[in-house]
Amino acid sequence: MPPESLRHPAPMLLVLALRWLAFGWMLVVAVLSGQIQRPVEAGVVLVVTGCWTAWLTLAAVRRMGYVLAVDLALAVVLIVAYGHVYPPDAVLTDHPSFMGAYPTAAVAACGVVHRLPGGAAAGALLGLFLPFAYAANEVAMTSLSFLQVLTMIGWGLSYVLLGGAVGVAAGQLDGLHRQIARSGKQAARLAERQRLVARIHDDVLQDFARLRARIGELSDRPALSAVAEGIARQETVLRELALSGPSTSQPGSASLRDRLAGLAERHEGIPVRLVASGAVWLPGDVVDEIGAVVAELLTNVVKHARARRVWLTILHDGEHIVVSVRDDGVGFVPERETGGLGLRLSVRARVERLAGRTRIRSGPGRGTEVELRVPVALAVGGER
Structure with a gap:
């Protein structure tokens, strides 16, 4: 898992926006659908989901592993509660779903944090709990037709594909984020190098040249000539350092x-x-x-x-x-x-x-x- 500083914040912000949209849809369905058979249980689920979403929005999440585990557990509860609060056999109809897209937010969050493997694994976990939603809705698995079984399997596969796709996209975005950060650091180093080159050229090299000329004016003694030669060598080294560019x-x-x-x-x-x-x-x-x-x-x-x-x-x-x-x-x-x-x-x-x-x-x-x-x-x- 890449360090937090190297992750781009956009994917998790999009997941948070998805949570609020999905929670709003849950409220609309609960109030307007007229299909909720157990309003007390549905109300408890709505309160818990709303509080969890608000906490994720306001809290500075640090232990991401525990948060994702709780998030997946809440998604499982929503899947099972969907079958529990609706009339029997409602999961086999085309009525709007009480849980809406909220479970997909948990899958997407795992994809953002743990990339393709984590997103796909979270989607597979939710898919495995779909039969429990059918059981909570008093639907016997043995009574399902072939098309109904395919619908349930497709429902589970959609979670897997969503988690994997979000994981891949988040990884690519983080890669671009790191590349841009490296480019910014290189530009900063280049600017600092140019500043040092200007300082060397304007101050150090000119001082060396004046010192060498002054020594040449003072005496032709071998000792002073050796000092002037040493200054000339260091002047050459500094000039080469100032003029040398990035090496390949x-x-x-x-x-x-x-x-x-x-x-x-x-x-x-x-x-x-x-x-x-x-x-x-x-x-x-x-x-x-x-x-x-x-x-x-x-x-x-x-x-x-x-x-x-x-x-x-x-x-x-x-x-x-x-x-x-x-x-x-x-x-x-x-x-x-x-x-x-x-x-x-x-x-x-x-x-x-x-x-x-x-x-x-x-x-x-x-x-x-x-x-x-x-x-x-x-x-x-x-x-x-």
Whole structure:
């Protein structure tokens, strides 16, 4: 049964309207037909039915299972009372029915809540009690003709078909309701994304550009040049994030962002922050290779870096796929490092098989950044 928040309210409101119309018809028949043989019993049934309908209208129904059970029980009482309050053999005539269409409201309500199976089952249950209405009207089942038996069976089947039809219609309406709700959420997310893109473009990127230009004016020292280079890289990442649209997969491809996001989520011990310029769709074998390289780098950070945080960046700059793993650990001097056999064999070798290259930036106390740069043309399907 779908959650209450995902159900469209229209079907149950229509069922409630049917209840009041059916109850009004019961009053008209009881007053004008002149066929009621037991007015006291008919009056009690009318009062109970009216009170039940009013309660359903005014109450905030919470335990729907109990409510539907009581509703079906009242429908059964109406079916049997129909035969009881009328003169004998009245059910075999074409006189207006005292119960009218009210029992169908209970069947329809079950169809709205429990869809096709619930509506059909409720209709079948009411159909099984039709012989009791005949018995209450002093009609022996053995005295019924073939056509009269078919009429009773058709009466029961109409309940089943009604419940099933209402269940199917309610399910389809709820499906449309959920689809519209999802479309509304997507539109809201798109509007929020456009607002963030405008904020990034108007504020952050312009501040980056001014800061980079100011650093270039101050000095040509290598340290400041490295800072300006880092600012330029982050500026490029933010620009790609702002310009990237919704991603769609391609046949035989996999999302590099999703693969590395999975590695970041499963990484234990050190928080990994992922920044990606879109999904970056690549052939599955290329994603496997890059994923294995990043996994090795994250393992090295845990073993050797004594870092508190790790930044994982994915950038598609048009010509290359650039993946950067940076930590704030103890760092090292790459030229003097003699124990990096795993780094050379597992990382450099894998990247070179993709016609890419590896760049290491590190220093004592400055953390480490390993940048993987793979040509897009070869990664997407060219000869490697």
